[in-house]
Amino acid sequence: VALLGAAAVLSFQWYADDPALPVRVVVVTMFPPEREEWVRRGVYGAGHAAAFGRALEFDYGLEDLRYDGDAEVLLVTTGIGNTAAAACITALGLDKRFDFTKAYWLVTGVAGVDPADASVGSAMWAS
Numbered sequence: 453v454a455l456l457g458a459a460a461v462l463s464f465q466w467y468a469d470d471p472a473l474p475v476r477v478v479v480v481t482m483f484p485p486e487r488e489e490w491v492r493r494g495v496y497g498a499g500h501a502a503a504f505g506r507a508l509e510f511d512y513g514l515e516d517l518r519y520d521g522d523a524e525v526l527l528v529t530t531g532i533g534n535t536a537a538a539a540c541i542t543a544l545g546l547d548k549r550f551d552f553t554k555a556y557w558l559v560t561g562v563a564g565v566d567p568a569d570a571s572v573g574s575a576m577w578a579s
Contacts, residue, residue, distance in 0.1 A: 472551035476524040480559045487515060487529045495523045512543035
């Protein structure tokens with residue numbers, strides 16, 4: 453099954469003569485409402501929504517990819533769950549359209565928290 457998935461990923465219609473798009477930051481969202489905030493506000497916040505204007509077909513995620521060529525930021529939506537995220541990010545990593553050699557990865561998400569540990573609206577970082 454993994455071999456078939458890899459073969460499917462490598463079948464993207466991107467030709468060797470086409471240079472890979474440079475990516476500085478990959479923003480990983482889990483579901484559409486998170487993604488829409490990034491698309492609506494853009495990389496730089498309100499008033500810059502056109503930044504993610506370029507949609508790129510991607511059959512292995514929940515939505516098409518969005519790319520900001522000026523900031524070199526790629527937006528991907530994996531879907532919820534370990535399996536969906538693993539399959540989507542593996543396919544993205546094997547996609548020859550992108551150069552991830554200098555990319556940082558920002559994984560966004562919404563989760564619950566025990567009120568004894570944090571307040572509503574707190575920011576958390578996994579370690």
